[in-house]
Amino acid sequence: MAIKLFIVDDHYMVIEGIHSLLAEEPGVEWLGHAGNADSCLAFLQQQLPDVILMDISMPGMSGIELCKLVREKYPSVYIIGLSTFNQQSYIQKMMDNGASGYLLKNATKDELVKALQTVAAGKLYLSDDVANVLRNSDENAIPVITRREKEILELIADGMTNGEIAAHLFISVSTVDTHRKNLLAKFDSKNIASLIKVAMQMQLI
Amino acid sequence: MAIKLFIVDDHYMVIEGIHSLLAEEPGVEWLGHAGNADSCLAFLQQQLPDVILMDISMPGMSGIELCKLVREKYPSVYIIGLSTFNQQSYIQKMMDNGASGYLLKNATKDELVKALQTVAAGKLYLSDDVANVLRNSDENAIPVITRREKEILELIADGMTNGEIAAHLFISVSTVDTHRKNLLAKFDSKNIASLIKVAMQMQLI
């Protein structure tokens, strides 16, 4: 039986490219595409594909969030993340949210077909590039930070001092200082400059 | 006469998408594609297209640099920048380096064709989205920083203190402090945290 495929990507050229690549492929049935999360969710109420190819960066709700939502509502639908760069932060979040695979947009037709078949069979598919990034993720693992810490991290990045943040959140300067210290420790940074740099590289800001 | 088109993009799916979109288009002649800057330059020694669609982010030499090189060597070849996001930093650099247009990868077929025709006629093409980003670039203009300032900015982002930077560059702490102050002024930031954030958003680090 053919694999029923749906695509969510806001880049028309990519959709057209995949469509064209798979047009001659007998084992794949093209159900359609969506340009954003809402269209995708609307489509799923009508019809369920076997596999969704999902871009991680989209306007509005990101693929990361959409992936979680879809997997909760429709556990039978497998998801393959799709993006241009292999940053561990993205891949990690996508896999944590229930994706079954991850493809880079420079993948070949063979990789694409293999990924679809592997994932449709209920297995995980990661290209070599992507797997390597995840393998080295021990050293570059994204620190687990709390809601409050993230909130304060963002205020710091906006240029606010401890005093300003304290006033803004109606808490004491000491508390802000503690959060700041915990952030530095979690990111293994010795000052705010490198903290901000690393946090931004990890897409946390 | 048909527009002779060449594409440089490391994303196979995008090349395939554009190829598919333009397959039925009579006014466009598909010369081929390259996956990186070197292949592109090699191709140009054999044959000159009228227009190159060029991805700005590629492994090895970026589209920004390649654009400059191609325009210097082959002024008759017009270039359209191509990327997934419309960040003023990218667009600006591309246009500064002689590009004749800029397309987002979510462009429609109509936009694509129009861009090709406009650019092939020697005019500039910017989609509305892109033009708006450039129009608002007065407020968000990228500060002009000197070589030394950039060097010091990067060391700051790596977590070094003024003293450490001074020792590293064999200059006095006062000098580093001056550069630091000038950086804060140029970026209109009141502390290093926001400086690093803004500089990273502008792709300067």
Place this chain on the structure above:
DNA sequence: AAAAAAATCATGTAAAAAGGGGAGTGCAAC
């Protein structure tokens, strides 16, 4: 209900950055 994690607050010292000023040198463009 107990255990674990998160959020809150405090005191104190030392180090670094922010903010203000002024000033000399070398180099390239006009």
Place this chain on the structure above:
DNA sequence: GTTGCACTCCCCTTTTTACATGATTTTTTT
């Protein structure tokens, strides 16, 4: 041949951060 710019250096004051150490309360998880 002077104007402008980049780079260099110094002094001073105030503010903010970094580091150490300890503790209470609230929330979440098991």
